[in-house]
Amino acid sequence: MANHNEHLETLSEIRSMMERSSRFISLSGLSGVAAGSFALLGAAMVYIYLGLQPFSNYKIFYAEALRNGKWGIDYVTFFLLDAALVFVLAVASGIYFTTRKAKRKGQKVWDQSALRMLSNLAIPLIVGGIFCLVLYRERQILLIAPATLVFYGLALVNGSKFTLNDIRYLGLCEIGLGIIGLFFPGYGLELWAIGFGLLHIAYGLVMYRKYE
Amino acid sequence: MKHLLEKLETTKLDNRIRLGIMSILMVNDWVDFGTFKEMLGLTDGNLASHMKVLESESYVEMRKLFVGRKPQTSYTATVLGRKAFNDHLAALEELLKSGS
Numbered sequence: 001m002a003n004h005n006e007h008l009e010t011l012s013e014i015r016s017m018m019e020r021s022s023r024f025i026s027l028s029g030l031s032g033v034a035a036g037s038f039a040l041l042g043a044a045m046v047y048i049y050l051g052l053q054p055f056s057n058y059k060i061f062y063a064e065a066l067r068n069g070k071w072g073i074d075y076v077t078f079f080l081l082d083a084a085l086v087f088v089l090a091v092a093s094g095i096y097f098t099t100r101k102a103k104r105k106g107q108k109v110w111d112q113s114a115l116r117m118l119s120n121l122a123i124p125l126i127v128g129g130i131f132c133l134v135l136y137r138e139r140q141i142l143l144i145a146p147a148t149l150v151f152y153g154l155a156l157v158n159g160s161k162f163t164l165n166d167i168r169y170l171g172l173c174e175i176g177l178g179i180i181g182l183f184f185p186g187y188g189l190e191l192w193a194i195g196f197g198l199l200h201i202a203y204g205l206v207m208y209r210k211y212e
Numbered sequence: 213m214k215h216l217l218e219k220l221e222t223t224k225l226d227n228r229i230r231l232g233i234m235s236i237l238m239v240n241d242w243v244d245f246g247t248f249k250e251m252l253g254l255t256d257g258n259l260a261s262h263m264k265v266l267e268s269e270s271y272v273e274m275r276k277l278f279v280g281r282k283p284q285t286s287y288t289a290t291v292l293g294r295k296a297f298n299d300h301l302a303a304l305e306e307l308l309k310s311g312s
Binding site: 002003007008010011013014016018020021058108111112 | 222228231232235236238239243247251271282301305307308
């Protein structure tokens with residue numbers, strides 16, 4: 001019956017209108033895959049720099065870090081450079097893939113919903129950043145990695161209300177990993193590689209298959 | 213079945229565009245004219261005439277603000293508008309149930 005289908009169509013149209021006008025749905029799964037890959041590469045660089053295997057004893061890890069001045073740079077500079085590079089590459093690829101997806105679907109990338117998602121994402125992230133700076137100042141280095149995971153997870157949960165809902169579960173996983181890290185300090189890099197690397201890749205693939 | 217159809221027509225929401233406008237307003241506080249135009253793919257005149265219908269039913273409220281030097285017209289759904297939208301959806305759902 002024709003009427004039936006027409007009403008069904010109306011309902012799905014309403015639904016899509018509500019989603020499109022309130023949520024940022026152009027977020028591309030591929031950007032997660034790219035960000036995760038860069039994170040894994042970044043973690044690998046640290047292991048190469050220290051000449052260590054993953055899941056080796058953390059006491060060796062920091063002893064090596066302090067002793068090691070490979071390639072003419074000390075470990076703090078190296079870690080910061082490495083992290084900054086991963087961050088820039090991840091954000092750049094995120095912008096690239098998301099813009100591409102939006103263009104392909106004929107949607108605007110930068111609109112009210114994008115702004116709302118980013119501002120909600122930014123609040124826990126900035127607080128977390130300041131918190132980690134304080135940890136660094138207080139010489140609580142071991143807690144920094146798990147703390148970044150916890151705050152990043154909180155940022156995702158907060159931002160998920162304004163984008164694809166799946167992000168919420170990714171956020172919860174990151175928080176869980178971070179909390180595990182708080183109780184097992186010294187495995188920060190391993191947890192980072194899992195949280196920022198593997199989880200992003202896994203989530204990116206799931207989202208790509210689901211929405212693109 | 214017939215009374216259900218009548219129920220759909222009593223609200224002024226039996227029109228796709230007006231229903232679209234209300235859908236957007238159900239999940240956003242204030243939405244400006246330009247956003248509606250873009251989301252629904254309408255011309256100024258077309259959108260304005262539908263807005264007028266919604267306004268005359270008191271389903272939406274208008275406000276004009278100056279953003280820099282440009283006036284910006286935004287709309288929000290009234291309590292009455294929200295009720296009409298929910299009633300309309302409920303009627304649609306009922307219709308689907310009885311039809312299948």
